[in-house]
Amino acid sequence: MSKLYFRYAAMNAGKSTNLLQAAYNYEERGMRVRLFTAALDNRTGVGVIGSRLGLQRQVETFGPETEFSLEGLGEGIACVLIDEAQFLTHEQVQQLHRLAHRGGPPVLCYGLRSDFRGAAFPGSAALLTLADDLEEMKTICACARKASMNLRVDGEGRRVKEGEQVVIGGNERYRAVCPSCFYAEDDDEVPAPGLFG
Amino acid sequence: MSKLYFRYAAMNAGKSTNLLQAAYNYEERGMRVRLFTAALDNRTGVGVIGSRLGLQRQVETFGPETEFSLEGLGEGIACVLIDEAQFLTHEQVQQLHRLAHRGGPPVLCYGLRSDFRGAAFPGSAALLTLADDLEEMKTICACARKASMNLRVDGEGRRVKEGEQVVIGGNERYRAVCPSCFYAEDDDEVPAPGLFG
């Protein structure tokens, strides 16, 4: 029985590099894979998985209407690899989970875990709930601790705490930070004396 | 800096045993802990953490109104342990995450990952999104594979696929199963030819 894997991380941990390496490992052994990324215009273009180390590959895209099934997958596929998996719908994650466990190949999904508010992306929430194997890919905060959260900063470098989950074409940037830095600037607020139990 | 841990599993994997062992490990070294479980009437009574191996312990309870804060926690606590953590609210999980990373002790949460429909519990969804350390506790399906899902069966032993997430006082029972068994009985449905990309 195959498994559904979710390799999650904050921004800029090396998810795409890892995905391209996994695809290479299959193809080097003469096996066929199918690769997908979200049909959004990202830093490397539509339908391109690009790594900050300079690796690039043109792949198929998925949108909210894509259906993942054994029939659609075709014969002889050894692995399905999906980048930007935070944009999958809950239903698509269920399709992929079922596909792996009802006769299909393993499915490797790579994506962000949480957004700039600390809330889950829909695809990540479903993958964290259903995937058979969860693996965190580590990166580092500017303070040298492990980064697991993402900050959004505006064009002037100020932190943004409200807004849409995804902004297309703006000046926003993101920074991977540790939880301690993520919560730091709230600390001038006087905390209410919690009841705790 | 302390961490927020989430140890998740399907039904009957041994979560409560593991929690009681962790509390024992602290107390044996002369450290103080605080233990909580959800304020629901479960198989061992309100405010009791009970293990199928026969271990039991009276603990504090939490409800949706409980606030977790450093002030409420008190001085000298080496660890906070929470059973039935799937019933925490998203806000409570954020309080615990912040508490661990802004000067408090480690927080160990134990809970179910998904319900009988394969959907997340609110506390689990938040913990899977925020916890610094995710650890799956394994148990087995009747088919001998790893069980990660839960089935609900009614008083006559028939599988139930719809209904409330939590039923108090009914005849329902739960069974931990692997994804392959979880999806098995749907297979007389003719699957629609998915587009897959």
Add this chain to the structure above:
Amino acid sequence: MSKLYFRYAAMNAGKSTNLLQAAYNYEERGMRVRLFTAALDNRTGVGVIGSRLGLQRQVETFGPETEFSLEGLGEGIACVLIDEAQFLTHEQVQQLHRLAHRGGPPVLCYGLRSDFRGAAFPGSAALLTLADDLEEMKTICACARKASMNLRVDGEGRRVKEGEQVVIGGNERYRAVCPSCFYAEDDDEVPAPGLFG
């Protein structure tokens, strides 16, 4: 294909409790298991797996001459569980690895990782090299960090740094500590200016 698992820890992390829970999980589903511990006189007696939480169970024993094979295992065994697995020989670990991968059931080994000098036990060295799944069971140092090493102290509470790996019938005791505490008392030594490359 089944797997060979190694769940390792420092002293007093709860290994035996976890093993007894895993056996219970199988038996509760009507499956048969075989349990082993090393044929040494330990705190709970020969052939007894005992947990500090008060759980106990009489089991089979293994010594250096025991051979593990599919034939010897018998029909219908769903799982093999082995406590004190640090005392297995390298050859026995190979037998168990082969057994799991050539048609046998899963094998769950529990044991110490390193001795009071920071050196491996023979069984642990082989399991760390061959096991398909390595899982650390956590416990805590008196300083509140994760303990992964073991100290030996003599009858007067002084640390012992040399001697036999296993002492039968002495006054020695062991304490689980973090690496920082394990290395601490060496620090009055002036460290030689390492070449580092």
Add this chain to the structure above:
Amino acid sequence: MSKLYFRYAAMNAGKSTNLLQAAYNYEERGMRVRLFTAALDNRTGVGVIGSRLGLQRQVETFGPETEFSLEGLGEGIACVLIDEAQFLTHEQVQQLHRLAHRGGPPVLCYGLRSDFRGAAFPGSAALLTLADDLEEMKTICACARKASMNLRVDGEGRRVKEGEQVVIGGNERYRAVCPSCFYAEDDDEVPAPGLFG
């Protein structure tokens, strides 16, 4: 307190790619790292970490005489990364473990876990015993299962089961395989009826 990490794998899993990505993640945030590989002539030359995806980087080398210490490391190093870590000595691994836990930066070691006979390399044995964090990097066997072992084949493609752990300048090649394939060809041997307990 920093940690010693060991990321282990069979041949051709992508260890060097992962190491180069980790170094990049630090340097992109303006932090300095030191990179090492074994002073052996490998496929990409002496003192070069090369990835099958085409990435390359000139780095420092270590040999059996290298000493790793805080003094030798120098000020302001955020991370030490070591490739081909299976060739470290036991003493060097202890130096690195101590260094991380007595005030130094994190140390990330990448290496093979076992040789073509299923025996540990010296550096891997020490890292598996001492490292604070063990992470397996996965690759696949030709049979599509997870590969965790390595086969040696001679110039004519025949499996070699005896010989030196490391051969310099020969025609041998290596193949990552799953344990089931690793043990397969022994099966025409009649297994002795094991006593099993």
